[in-house]
Structures are given as C-alpha cells and as structure tokens.
Amino acid sequence: MTDPRHNIRDIFAPTGPEISAKTWQTEAALRMLMNNLHPDVAENPHELVVYGGIGRAARSWSDFDRICDALRDLEPDETLLVQSGKPVSIIRTHADAPRVLIANSNLVPHWATWDHFNELDRKGLMMYGQMTAGSWIYIGTQGIVQGTYETFAEAGRQHYGGDLTGKWVLTGGLGGMGGAQPLAAVMAGACCLAVEVDETRIDFRLRTRYVDAKARSLDEALALIEDWTARGEAKSVGLLGNAAEVFPELLARMRGGGPRPDIVTDQTSAHDPLHGYCPAGWTVAEWRAKQETDPAGVEAAARASMRDHVAAMVGFWDAGVPTLDYGNNIRQVARDEGLINAFAFPGFVPAYIRPLFCKGIGPFRWVALSGDPEDIAKTDAAMKALFPDNQHLHRWLDMAADRIAFQGLPARICWIGLGERHRAGLMFNDMVARGELKAPIVIGRDHLDAGSVASPNRETEGMRDGSDAVSDWPLLNAMTNVASGATWVSLHHGGGVGMGFSQHAGVVIVADGTPEAARRLERVLWNDPASGVMRHADAGYEIALECARDHGLRLPGILG
Amino acid sequence: MTDPRHNIRDIFAPTGPEISAKTWQTEAALRMLMNNLHPDVAENPHELVVYGGIGRAARSWSDFDRICDALRDLEPDETLLVQSGKPVSIIRTHADAPRVLIANSNLVPHWATWDHFNELDRKGLMMYGQMTAGSWIYIGTQGIVQGTYETFAEAGRQHYGGDLTGKWVLTGGLGGMGGAQPLAAVMAGACCLAVEVDETRIDFRLRTRYVDAKARSLDEALALIEDWTARGEAKSVGLLGNAAEVFPELLARMRGGGPRPDIVTDQTSAHDPLHGYCPAGWTVAEWRAKQETDPAGVEAAARASMRDHVAAMVGFWDAGVPTLDYGNNIRQVARDEGLINAFAFPGFVPAYIRPLFCKGIGPFRWVALSGDPEDIAKTDAAMKALFPDNQHLHRWLDMAADRIAFQGLPARICWIGLGERHRAGLMFNDMVARGELKAPIVIGRDHLDAGSVASPNRETEGMRDGSDAVSDWPLLNAMTNVASGATWVSLHHGGGVGMGFSQHAGVVIVADGTPEAARRLERVLWNDPASGVMRHADAGYEIALECARDHGLRLPGILG
Numbered sequence A, B: 001m002t003d004p005r006h007n008i009r010d011i012f013a014p015t016g017p018e019i020s021a022k023t024w025q026t027e028a029a030l031r032m033l034m035n036n037l038h039p040d041v042a043e044n045p046h047e048l049v050v051y052g053g054i055g056r057a058a059r060s061w062s063d064f065d066r067i068c069d070a071l072r073d074l075e076p077d078e079t080l081l082v083q084s085g086k087p088v089s090i091i092r093t094h095a096d097a098p099r100v101l102i103a104n105s106n107l108v109p110h111w112a113t114w115d116h117f118n119e120l121d122r123k124g125l126m127m128y129g130q131m132t133a134g135s136w137i138y139i140g141t142q143g144i145v146q147g148t149y150e151t152f153a154e155a156g157r158q159h160y161g162g163d164l165t166g167k168w169v170l171t172g173g174l175g176g177m178g179g180a181q182p183l184a185a186v187m188a189g190a191c192c193l194a195v196e197v198d199e200t201r202i203d204f205r206l207r208t209r210y211v212d213a214k215a216r217s218l219d220e221a222l223a224l225i226e227d228w229t230a231r232g233e234a235k236s237v238g239l240l241g242n243a244a245e246v247f248p249e250l251l252a253r254m255r256g257g258g259p260r261p262d263i264v265t266d267q268t269s270a271h272d273p274l275h276g277y278c279p280a281g282w283t284v285a286e287w288r289a290k291q292e293t294d295p296a297g298v299e300a301a302a303r304a305s306m307r308d309h310v311a312a313m314v315g316f317w318d319a320g321v322p323t324l325d326y327g328n329n330i331r332q333v334a335r336d337e338g339l340i341n342a343f344a345f346p347g348f349v350p351a352y353i354r355p356l357f358c359k360g361i362g363p364f365r366w367v368a369l370s371g372d373p374e375d376i377a378k379t380d381a382a383m384k385a386l387f388p389d390n391q392h393l394h395r396w397l398d399m400a401a402d403r404i405a406f407q408g409l410p411a412r413i414c415w416i417g418l419g420e421r422h423r424a425g426l427m428f429n430d431m432v433a434r435g436e437l438k439a440p441i442v443i444g445r446d447h448l449d450a451g452s453v454a455s456p457n458r459e460t461e462g463m464r465d466g467s468d469a470v471s472d473w474p475l476l477n478a479m480t481n482v483a484s485g486a487t488w489v490s491l492h493h494g495g496g497v498g499m500g501f502s503q504h505a506g507v508v509i510v511a512d513g514t515p516e517a518a519r520r521l522e523r524v525l526w527n528d529p530a531s532g533v534m535r536h537a538d539a540g541y542e543i544a545l546e547c548a549r550d551h552g553l554r555l556p557g558i559l560g
Ligand SMILES: NC(=O)c1ccc[n+]([C@@H]2O[C@H](COP(=O)([O-])OP(=O)(O)OC[C@H]3O[C@@H](n4cnc5c(N)ncnc54)[C@H](O)[C@@H]3O)[C@@H](O)[C@H]2O)c1
Pocket: A043, A051, A052, A053, A054, A144, A147, A172, A173, A174, A175, A176, A177, A178, A179, A195, A196, A197, A198, A201, A241, A242, A243, A244, A267, A268, A269, A270, A271, A272, A276, A277, A278, A279, A280, A326, A327, A328, A329, A348, A448, A495, A496, A497
C-alpha cells in the first residue's frame, strides 16, 4: 500500500506577477501553502512535514492537491473550509469574509492527549498543524530568529549588563525553530553550543549559515567555545550528540571545575514525546524505525531521557546559571516523570517576553509573493523610514538583511505592536498599488503572539490574575479576525507544547494594492494586536492598561 | 460585601416597534439577553442563572449592565466582544460582520476540569455559559420540548410499534430543560413520572402546564400512573423525591413484581456534580448551603449518589426496559465512580437523533421581538403553508400552539434542516418587510445541533469513523457563521455534559426585513445546517452523503 503522506515531488510556489487562481487573495493562499513545503523551507517536505515534530501543511498529498485545486477555483465571494489539513467544503460567503477558514488538531479536552490524537492520526482522521505549518505562514527558520534574538538580548540585559561578549549559550535542538538559536545568539553577541542528535539537521544549518561549525565530540565543541569566548568572537557550533547525555555530562564537568555556560535552554521537540525527542543512547535510525514499530517504547524512553535532561537544567539553574524553558513543554514531561522541581526555572515568556505582549508586540512577518528578494529590500527600507526613531528595529533589519538567507519566498519578520502593524500593512498596500513592488505582499504572524494563544506552560505561564488556562481569548481572537476580513484564519490546538496544553489562532492578510484590501488591513492589523493588549489589560498588567488607554481602545468591562 | 452576581431586580425585555439601540440587530441582542433573564424564562434570574445548573447570561450584574450599555451604543459597523459573560471590547468591523462575538467557559484541555473552572469562577474570572444561556437564545422550556418529544416518539416507534398509549416514562429532574419531559411524554402519548428534589421546580412546571400533578410519595405517584395508564390517558406527575433513592426503590419493586416503566431516562444536572445534583438523603437547603461551605463534600456525595442512580438505570436496561442517557453525562460520572458497566445503555443521539443530524435537522427556533403572541401565530401558519407536505411539522405546530405556554418573548421551535431553514428565514424576513409582523424576528438554534458540537458522551457519541472527540467541526462552524454574517456567534465549552466533555457553537441572526438581512439569512441558514451535513458525511453516514449530493454541497475532500 502506498502511504498517502509520502510523495517524492518537490513543491515550489509560483512566483512573479501572473496568477493561476482567480484573485490575489486565493493565489496568496496557494503560494503560501506551497512555500511551506518548499525544499528549503520545510523540514521534511516529502512527508508534508513543515516543522515542529510532525507539524504538517496538509493531511495527505491528495488533500494537498485538492486544496490547490479548490484555491485555484475559488470565487471572490467563496470560502474554503479546511479541517485538520483536509479541504472539507467550499461555501458561499462575501467579499469581506476570509477566503479560507482552518481548524487543525482540535480535540474535546477530556480526549486531548497524544495517545488519542495519534490514534486518529493513524486512521487518517487528523493532522497536527503546529502553529504556522497548518496555517500556511511558516517562513523557515527566520521566523523564529528575531524572537530568539530578543530573548537572548533581554537575558543579556537582565543578567550581564547588556553585554554578551565572551559569554556562551548551551542549548539543544537545531530543527525548524531551534535552528535559529546559534544565529540569534551570535546576533546578540554570544557564542552558542547547540546539541543536535541528527547530523542532517546540523548540515542544513551550516548550509543556510545559521551555525558556524560542526563538532563530533564534546571536547572538540568546548575547545571551539573556549577559543571564541577568549577572543571575544561571537560564533556557534553544532555538536552531534544527545542533549540528554551531553547536558548531564557538562553539568558534572562544571561541578568539577570545568567550563560554565552563561545561559542554558533547549529547543528539542519535547512537546511530542513520540516524534520529537530522541532517547539517550539511541541512533536516529533506530528512533525513527521504532516510532512505527514500538511507539509506546519510544515514548517511555524519550520521557525518561527528558527527565535527565531537565534535571541537568535544574542543576545549572541551582548553580546560578540563567536557565529558561524555551517553550517546548519539557518541564511538564519531566514533572510527569516524577522530577518534582522540574518547574524550578522559568519559561521565556514570563521571564522576558510578556512586557512586549502587553503592547501587542509580537512576531509580525511579511512575504513577497513576487519571489523577488528586491521586494523585501524595498520593504525593509520603507519600514525604516516609517519608524525613523525605532533604533532597535533598524539594527535588527540591518542584521537580518546581512545574515538571514532567504528560504523559499523572500520574507521578513520583525516584532512590532498595536499602532504600528496597521501602518506597516497600509504602507505595503500603497507600495503594491503604486507598482513599487512586483507583486502583492502577504502579512501574517506566529500563533505565539499577544492575543492569540492560551498556553499555560508557555505564552500564558504565570499570568498575573491566574487566568493562564482561559482559552476564550484565542477563540475571540480568531472570530475577531474573521469578522475583520482577514484572508485566512486558523484555530489550532496543541502547538508548541503538545496535545492538551495550548489553544491558539493564526491570521494572514493579503495587501494586493486595492482600496478594499486597505480597509481590511486597517481593521485586521489593528484589531488583532489590540486583542493582545485587551487580554493582558484584563489580567491586570499596568503596561497593557496604559497601552489600551493611550490607543483609545474601548474595553467596557476592563477600563470601565 | 455584596455579591456581584446577586440582585433582586426583575428583568423584562422591551417589546414593541420602538428601539433604544441604534439598529434592530443590536436591539435584538439586547432583548434576547434580557429575555434570557425574564422571571418566567430563567431558573434563577436574580443570580443571573438561566438554566442547566449554573448556566448564566452574564458574569455579574455590572457586566450585564455594561453589555446593555454597549449594545445600545453599538454602531452598525461595530462588534462587541464578550468573554465568559463580560463585555471586554468594542471593535470596528463592517456591516456584514456579526454585532456580537462571544466565547464562554473555554479552558485549555489539560486544565479543563470543574475544579479549575470553579476556582476561576470564584475569582470572578469566568462564567459557565451552558449552551443557550451565555449565548442569549434560550427561550424557556419550550426549547427542549420538541427534541424530547421527537426522542420519546422515536423510542415509541422503535420499541412499541409507534403507540405509547398506556405506557409510562420514568425520569428525574424538572429543571429548565428537564421540565419539558412530562409535557413531551404526554404529547407523544405516554404518561410520565418525573422525580424532582426541589418542590419549587415542580410548582413552576405545574404553573406553566408542563406537568399535570404533584405527588409527595412514591405510592401516591404510582397510584396516579396506574390509574392513567389503565384508562389510556396521557398525563404526568412530578414526584417530590430524590432520583438516587426513588430509582433503586422502583427497580427493587419491579424485580419484586411491582410496576414496570416502559422507558427510563434522566435529566438532573449530573453534568455539574457541585451545583447540579442533590445527594441522596440531603435536603435542598442543606445542598445549597454546602455548595458554598463544603464544595468538595457536596461533589463526593453527589457522585456517589449518581453511581446508585445509574446502577438502577442499568438494572432497568438489563431487565429489557428501553433506557437512555438524555445528555447529562451521568454515565461518565458513574463510571468514574467505579461502576464499570455504566455505559451499558446508550445515549439518545446515536439511539434516536443522529439520522436527523445527517440531514442538518435540529432545533431551529425563532422569537417575536414585538412581544406579541399574534406574530408567532402568523409565523406558525406561514410555516405550515411553506411546508405543506410535512405532516409531522403540522402536527407539532398544532400541538405546540395548543399546549405550549409562552415564557417571556413569544417563540417557536421546530426541527427542520438543510434546504428548509433558509427558506423559513427568508419568509420571515419578507413578512417583516411587508409589515405583516409587528417587529423583526430573531432566528437561532441550540448548540445541540448537527454541525455545531463535539461531545463524545452525547451528540458525537459513537460516530461511525471514531471521530467523536474531533472538535475542529464546531470551531469551523463558528467561523463559518461569522464569515456568513450572523448577528451573533458564540463558542462554548462544557455545555450539557460539563467541563472537559464538549465544545460547541451557537448562532443567532435577525430578520429585520431589509434586503441586506435577506442576503445574510440566505447564507447563514444554508451554511450552518450544511456544516452538519458535511460533518456527518465526512464520518461516512450514507444519509448525510446522499443529502450532500442532493443539495449540491461542494465537499472536495469528502465527495471527491
Ligand atoms: N519559544 C518559541 O518561540 C518556540 C517557537 C517554536 C517552537 N518552539 C518549540 O521548540 C521545539 C523545537 O521546535 P522545532 O520546530 O525546532 O522542532 P523540530 O522537530 O523541527 O526540531 C527538533 C530537533 O531536536 C532534535 N532532537 C530531538 N531529540 C534530541 C535529543 N535528545 N538531543 C538533541 N537533539 C534532539 C531533532 O533531531 C530535531 O532536529 C518545539 O517543541 C517547539 O514547540 C518554541
């Protein structure tokens, strides 16, 4: 029997000004779906896997083809419904309604476990959408670079007086998101030692210039780190190894007077104990094979290894090394495995990111549908002109232009918030209208954003009022974006931290240069970040309350 | 300290053709919110409780007032966001967008328990919305009458050759929904013995003509039943007592040769072990008081009683009496308490209702905003004319006009499906446009409907493909209704079966007689039931596949 998920086709999004769909809105969805599976973008495109363990763009290859057909066929007053990567219906709506509505991986809470999900997945009834995989706005590893950069930079400010020269970050995982860590550390001025079990992942990061060197032994890697930190050079090394072995070994060496990391984190796909974390002592081939033949055995071994891994992280934390959970739910697994102090060290959101969320600031991104890098260069320049006083933004855009290799359609990410996003969107739309760009621009964001996610072990960890688990907010966010006229809107479950632990929403909108698009852009790119300010204002954060007042938000039950 | 949830005000929706809001769309939301709290509609209006345990219309009285203010103020291109009964934001949208978007009681799955909900509820951070309580389309007990009538009638057809004369139904609970049982049984031709622990509930049903008599002892109640069944008269009695005591007692008597019920079910609020089920041996006063002072004690005692209650139901089932779970999750509680065969008897949906869902048929309802019963009489007549060949519908409408006492704003319910609902909606809109009705009509439905709910112990129990727990469907349903231009749309969690066990969506749309409303009605009242047909077609039900083909639905991944 052929596997409906396997196909050796290579997918490349069309580029240029000609479209095969009936409108740019649907052409944009088509190109972005395809771009998610571009060989330079997706982690495992032949299996439809974009990133994050088994985060897919479509449920099967025939679903992929049917989605493409539907998008090419869709009229400007029709909407395609996608259920866990399968195109289930085309309905009549209206011009200001989204062209695609997506719900991925959602399960009734009592059944919201990996076990039940995997059972449905095996039967072909579900798909894991992660965050931007199933909602067609993944843009390769760049998507995560700035977030990671902001996090490391903020950690540097809080713990090392803003200067990371001669410091080094210890981490694990060089996958779709984790691959951003070495580059982000380097951009923030630090060295980085990243432990990765799969050599192909290290090689991929070398090729795309996200990591500077590869090492096959801990001694070799530490020698490089010692050399670079001594010289004050910010460089990175990918160490072929298993984090569950290397972290404890390093901790033991440190306790014995060996080298001491300055920041410790991890980005293996711990959120998915079956597909995301290679158990200690296993080869990658063995791990992959047993995912099919002995899933329960893989899970048990992976969970035990994660416990050791987190125990080592707690050891670093206890020794005074700034240590953070980078959003893969590894602490939860370790606690479930009996490590009672697994939550000793904090998550990155309460530690470093929440003040940004309070102002609706998060990972805004845009993509040039033309396929021409020149279009992104023009938008980079335009963004600097639009926000002349934002030095932080200027610095980021310069570094990004210099160091980020585009993957698939050229794209840019930067963290901006309420009051800024709609201005950027309207400006891009004008540039398209005036013919300054060769084709329309697609604008979106991660589901990890100010108002779009409830995830008590990550984005909503330790909310001030205790409302971490309230998921009314992402549902309102999705409905708000549908009502505001986004081009596609998605509602997912289990992204980042795995089944049962999160609910979140995505939004994408096309700037095609028309006045109608301008009206939609203004609404969507205002209401979407405003929902983040509202959510944090409701929880009692002073920065959010102030931001809401400054921007004249009308929040009757919150501001009175 | 005053309780923000308690207020002795009585709320009556305005009636007549004058409005205090800026449009009929927002006036409708205002009237329907108020109508939910009308003294004849709500179970406990002074505590904002509409029905179903603690199903509320607003989080607190000040939230109620703020929602009313916001609705009066709302412009035709603005949308109010409500988060668990609290008005959190007013945003700019457009004329075809909903005027209100509601998310109630939603929790990230891992935390989706009554314990966590109650903790948030006590802190004032949440509200239980049940299904139509928090989404402002509860219309009193009538809402459930036809569903219950259809269920009993179908049971009569399956088990008693279509004739329930001389038969009797044993059940528990005469609350907001359960109160419909005696009348529905009588309409279906049977007698009914309903055990209810709270005398005020029996008296309320006597007053509204839903029950015919009250008894204070089992002997007294059985004497009435014997007398009525012997004469072939369909009548009902409310027995003051505790179902956890009466059901086992009756089973023992039956086993000893005593009277044998012909259908057994239950509609206590078992879905909420703290507020919904009075433990055996407790007085109602004691039960209410201890909900505050000893919640854990109440829950433990209630759960133990439910186990006894379900054990008796299994006893009837084993003795060959048709027995059904009527959607309150009581089997799950009993199983959690160690009753391993608690799921021996089926739920009512797979047993009797699913074939209707396959055609998008479910509890469609409409309300006369004029407040004039004459308007409903006219719509009743118009419905009969619109569907001249539907004898079942004619019979129901005649009985309803005869036996249903209106509560609050006059309303009507009838189960119709895809291809029928939009025709009814357009007809009502025409009648408003032509001035035949004194004011606009509000059209809605229960969240218990074909495409709007995932609830594996109730609406989606035993789905053919095993997709019971997949909740992508209700999320798509909500987004579809937002995109189609409904007037308000809601997304809830935990309705019917309690926290963790369901996710569901509501929709309401106003027929104000304008051509714009006609376009929205046509889209919403087509797409909404179509989503139910789609969901069941995807699960492989032949009736749904046929219905989809007959109506020309475009379901790419399903029909190919
Ligand atoms: N904080 C954030 O902003 C953020 C954003 C996205 C994702 N994440 C989370 O980070 C995690 C990684 O995401 P991703 O997209 O990179 O996933 P991925 O699956 O693409 O990559 C995970 C990598 O970890 C490697 N790995 C697995 N087990 C290992 C082990 N024991 N030792 C060393 N390496 C091991 C894998 O070979 C793989 O390359 C996920 O859990 C994701 O949810 C966090």
